[in-house]
Amino acid sequence: MDQGRQVEFRASCGHMLQAPAEHAERKVRCPHCRQVVRVPRSDAPLTRGPAVGPAPLLPPPASPPRPAAEPVALSALYVIALLIGVTAAGCIYLVSFDEFSEEELVTVTPLWFFPIVFGLYGLVSQRLLRRAADGHGTDGRLTRATVRVAGPVAGLMLLPFLAVKWRSSLLVSLVAAVVWALLLWLFFAVAFPSL
Secondary structure: OOOOOEEEEEOOOOOEEEEEHHHOOOEEEOOOOOOEEEOOOOOOOOOOOOEEEEOOEOOOOOOOOOOOOOOHHHHHHHHHHHHHHHHHHHHHHHHOHHHOOHHHHHHHHHHHHHHHHHHHHHHHHHHHHHHHHOOOOOOHHHHHHHHHHHOHHHHHHHHHHHHHHHOOHHHHHHHHHHHHHHHHHHHHHHHOOOO
């Protein structure tokens, strides 16, 4: 067999790729143009040129099935929760703000705040999970850059997304609700200690 021998070939974008000869006839993805190319047999004429490096192999055709998408009802729940939260906040602060005392405003804050947190984190985590299932993964560099630019506040906002590893947007939403409940309680304890 061609153990250890490399086959050089050109991707559709023109870049030279190489793969082990034993991977002949398998499909690989060009790291430059992301197009799928078939590795030629080792007895095929070699095209010389500067090699780019090994091409990443695509999963074999008999790969395990993708995890099932989360139910549509869960997406609807997140949208409804978000709409309820935004509507409640609008009614409280735009329509009947003058009718509430400071203590009543503090008391009703969770009524609009938690549905918004629950819905927003649910929808965003569903999108992250879909990207991960499609092979895009979640970009840790983006998370680090966000924290670097926005500071510790961004870290608090991104903290619940660590639960994405659990592969459930519902768990992410619940973790977000708990984290933000603690932060809201701390805010009110510091800002309004007499209430």
